[in-house]
Amino acid sequence: MTASISDVATQAGVSVATVSRALRGLPNVAPSTRDRVLDAARDLDYVADPNASRLAAGRTRSVGMVVPLFTQWFFSQCVAGAEGVLAAGGYETLLYNIGSHESRRRFLTELPFRKRVDGIVLVDLPVSEAEMATLCEAGVPIVTIGLRTEQAPSITIDNYGAACTATRHLVNLGHERIGMISNLPDDPRHFHAPVDRRRGYQDVLAEHDLELRPELDVPGNFSLEGGAEAMAQLVAVDRPPTAVFAQSDEMAIGALKTIHDAGLRVPEDISILGFDDHDMAEFVGLTTIAQPVVQHGELAAELLLERADRPDAEPTHVEAPTKLIVRDTTAPRHPARRDGPHRPRRARPLAGPPRGLP
Structure with a gap:
């Protein structure tokens, strides 16, 4: 059986993302690691040359990136990662932004990418088995990010396990009243990640x-x-939380502004923890669960090229790692804050008079 990029990663003792970067000569790979990857690829007779790859007979030299919310950081970073790999292989990237219910319906029923692209990457787009079967019937390779199916290669993370790690960090700091900032409860897009994180x-x-x-x-x-x-x-509820887990860094950063405007302190009054490791997270000192978002896109492009070269191979499923990064926005619960932080001195976003310590 022909070796896959996952086989090379296993033999070299590195991640699939590292194999991808090493084989394409990208930076941030140690020389010793690159040599180990090249040796493993040589031993397994694995060859991955993006410039020689041909998707679906190479008719259009274009790949479709399908995203529900391109303006959000996670989606734009996935697209950026994939676009770099595809451009190196001579492929253009077509963006399908299907944020509304109607645009999603049209995309899944009319399949506008047919004869326009040689493959598609679905970025965190929830689809049913029937919808996935319809997409596959279009006859182009498919790779998914954020959703695992048996029909196509995928890149996912353990959202449930990562959320457990985040919440345990706050519990271990002594916090007992822990809030969560999450998705809209009636979100018609039915994303899986918020459900698993909750x-x-x-x-x-x-x-x-x-x-x-x-x-x-x-x-x-x-x-x-x-x-x-x-x-x-x-912060307006009775006995507000002393710590908050926000399901994305963007929401966490927004929360930090409200806390500051309300005259509260982070982490003395409220600890804040995010998710993603956004570009701004380090600069605001945000404790977060990091995931390799750009590498999701890079890997998706690599798997798409590999899928085109070996269409009969079993789909490769990669679970990317996540990691807790502790910075300045989390700390042990203040002993005087048993019932939550003190009420804000300046309650610009809130109604009602300020209160003292509970």
């Missing part, structure tokens, strides 16, 4: 016999503005 958060609270209060799970719509508005709701 489940991890809830399960860890249950493990430690901590109260799960619905008013501490507030929607932030994965945006800066949404995170700011959600944080305003959280």
